[in-house]
Amino acid sequence: MINADTIAAPITPLVTSPVITLRISGSDALKVYSLMEKGGKSINISDIKSNYVSLYRFNIKKENLHDDVLAVFFKAPHSFTGEDVVEISFHGNPVLVNAALSAIYSLNIRPAEGGEFSKRAFLNGKIDLTQAESIQELIYAKSIEGINSAYNQLQGSLKYELDSIKNRLLKMKAVMEAKIDFPDEDTVDEELPVLKQDCENILSVTGCLISSYKSYRNANRGLEIVIAGKPNVGKSSLMNAFLKEERAIVSDTPGTTRDFIKESLYIGGIPVHLTDTAGIRLSDENIEQIGIGKSRQKIETADIVLLLLDVSIPLTEEDYNILEDTKNSNRIIIGNKLDITDNKSYDKADIYISAKTGINIDELLEILREKTSLYDNEIKSNAAAITERHHNILINIKEIIEKINLSLGIYPIDMLCIDLERAINLLSEITGDNYTEKVLDIVFSSFCIGK
């Protein structure tokens, strides 16, 4: 265990609330009992049993303030951080708790930095880096699936998967090293297909983990859905129909929407960020052109494009241009204004609706639900790459293994061994088996105080 300062911070928001809890972690944590009494008597530290909650009176001498608190002691190494930990719950008055914190700081205990408790849990071997990151993900997850997936990583499923890849790489390395040490033995040709098979297996697992990132991200942070189409086809009307309120301005003047409008809703349990864009057309007007430029950008980065056509009138070149521009997007082609036409001007749409009267809006939502549930199902598999850090390192590993796979039998085995070593080190970087201060900074700097 590392020998470090004793630190303290609120682990609940420091705002007016029923209860505010402080956490103190480190070898001097028990000192805080000197600020408390029970039944009018000061507390003998040797009487404190770990893992038992007890009621005390907390005294802040300087301000002559008192509070009845619940406190619990976790004895090292059996605590969240692996150090001695005391948690104290006060009545939720921030002024009171700030005064209590000052009293605690006067005991040679200092304020904890953001993420410092989790960092200590990592440094003391309580959790690996993927588990530390999953705590952050768990807190911010925006869907049931996202929470589930983050919890799975907290339980160690990603760590487990990465460890198993690492073990396979280490075995491959042993085989290759034997080859280098005993080059005369003619087992090369026997080993080659086995090594290749190992590469294939590892590539398949890393491929799954890499694609799990996008699904996880979508389930957790949400899908970007963009409503696109030329002016006046009814994009803002469709936005309003989804939201069931008059959110976006609707008018029969083409070019009404200038800037994009974004709202979030849930479709089939997945958070969806819906954007209404400025209608795309050739325009000499500066402000409208800026809006149109933004629309094009939004379309390019969207997870799903809802391409709207006004099928009550003949399509124009502008419609055909947008159809062409979005042909590689994950799109739904929607024929709008079904209420005022019997004679649709386009017969290849995925669905026909009326944004104005609500015809087939539920059916459109059903199509969207099917599309979003695809993402939903993908993250049911347990291990997932949940941060951009995991994702980028895994891509790196996959490239290295691909290279090794192609080079086996062609390049000298000692060269491939060096690549293999790099892949193994990268895996250790994800879990934190090998870490640098820089990696720890990347992981823990986004954590809030108290985590």
Ligand SMILES: Nc1nc2c(c(=O)[nH]1)N(C=O)[C@@H](CNc1ccc(C(=O)N[C@@H](CCC(=O)O)C(=O)O)cc1)CN2
């Ligand atoms: N009050 C409180 N609630 C909390 C936390 C906390 O730290 N304090 N947590 C923090 O984020 C989460 C729970 N996570 C925790 C994980 C491990 C240990 C812990 O003490 N582990 C010891 C003992 C295990 C045992 O008794 O079975 C250990 O691993 O050795 C505590 C909380 C959510 N709720």
Ligand SMILES: Nc1nc2c(ncn2[C@@H]2O[C@H](COP(=O)(O)OP(=O)(O)OP(=O)(O)O)[C@@H](O)[C@H]2O)c(=O)[nH]1
């Ligand atoms: N009859 C009928 N009219 C509709 C329908 N949807 C939209 N409209 C009308 O079409 C006109 C344009 O609608 P908007 O929703 O503002 O169209 P938009 O695509 O957002 O237009 P811009 O913002 O200019 O790009 C308005 O007069 C709407 O009332 C529909 O399903 N049926």
Ligand SMILES: [Mg+2]
């Ligand atoms: Mg509009």
